[in-house]
Amino acid sequence: MRYLVLSDIHANLEALDAVLAAALNSSINRVLVLGDLVGYGPDPNAVVDRIRTIANASVIRGNHDKVAAGLEGSDRFNHAARIAVDWTARALTADTRVYLAALTKGPQAIDELIEVCHGTPFDEDVYIFDELDARRALRAASRRLCLFGHTHVAVAYRTSGDEMHVSFPRRNEPLSINLAAPGHWLVNCGAVGQPRDGDWRAGYGVVDTDAGTVTLLREEYDVATTQAKILAARLPEALAQRLRLGR
Ligand code: ZN
Numbered sequence: 001m002r003y004l005v006l007s008d009i010h011a012n013l014e015a016l017d018a019v020l021a022a023a024l025n026s027s028i029n030r031v032l033v034l035g036d037l038v039g040y041g042p043d044p045n046a047v048v049d050r051i052r053t054i055a056n057a058s059v060i061r062g063n064h065d066k067v068a069a070g071l072e073g074s075d076r077f078n079h080a081a082r083i084a085v086d087w088t089a090r091a092l093t094a095d096t097r098v099y100l101a102a103l104t105k106g107p108q109a110i111d112e113l114i115e116v117c118h119g120t121p122f123d124e125d126v127y128i129f130d131e132l133d134a135r136r137a138l139r140a141a142s143r144r145l146c147l148f149g150h151t152h153v154a155v156a157y158r159t160s161g162d163e164m165h166v167s168f169p170r171r172n173e174p175l176s177i178n179l180a181a182p183g184h185w186l187v188n189c190g191a192v193g194q195p196r197d198g199d200w201r202a203g204y205g206v207v208d209t210d211a212g213t214v215t216l217l218r219e220e221y222d223v224a225t226t227q228a229k230i231l232a233a234r235l236p237e238a239l240a241q242r243l244r245l246g247r
Contacts, residue, residue: 036118
């Protein structure tokens with residue numbers, strides 16, 4: 001079974017389409033979407049429509065999806081995020097809003113090996129930034145491989161007994177994880193639509209359960225078009241600038 005892992009698309013249609021074009025010809029059986037389909041970016045309805053056309057997709061919600069759909073207020077968001085989510089809430093069609101409001105809350109068990117969540121398995125809104133956070137999340141995980149998003153930083157944690165191993169992808173090199181190594185895994189495959197790890201390219205992952213591998217990949221996309229759309233929508237200029245920086 002080969003899973004395509006997408007997280008934090010954030011209404012970036014160019015990034016999503018580049019990833020789908022690159023990945024969907026590599027015999028993917030199922031697509032896992034780890035939340036934050038919308039927020040920050042200029043194409044919330046088109047991104048949701050694209051995800052809805054994918055057969056065999058499992059989608060959980062993120063914090064931006066909740067707020068944009070009106071399930072929660074934006075008081076916990078920073079200034080730019082709040083402006084963007086308010087813009088998104090106004091831009092959503094009734095159909096998209098209903099879809100986002102009905103999204104499943106993580107964590108969600110996918111099969112015997114994999115569980116997905118947006119932030120952590122114990123709280124969808126909590127961030128995993130360091131080893132301490134990772135240990136706490138791994139204690140709450142129900143599967144050997146827990147896939148998460150929310151931080152927009154690609155990283156893989158593995159615990160085996162008291163040991164903790166951390167790997168980051170190196171620039172221009174996909175990170176390949178061999179699940180045969182003992183222990184439990186906590187993996188963020190990166191953000192499709194707004195990476196924050198210094199690499200502007202769209203981040204995603206492929207889990208191959210037969211081969212026992214997780215591969216963290218990056219794909220270039222037409223970032224200038226997304227930036228132009230952000231400015232044309234009068235969203236905060238900083239949201240356009242950060243896309244090119246991967247910050
Ligand atoms: Zn996000």
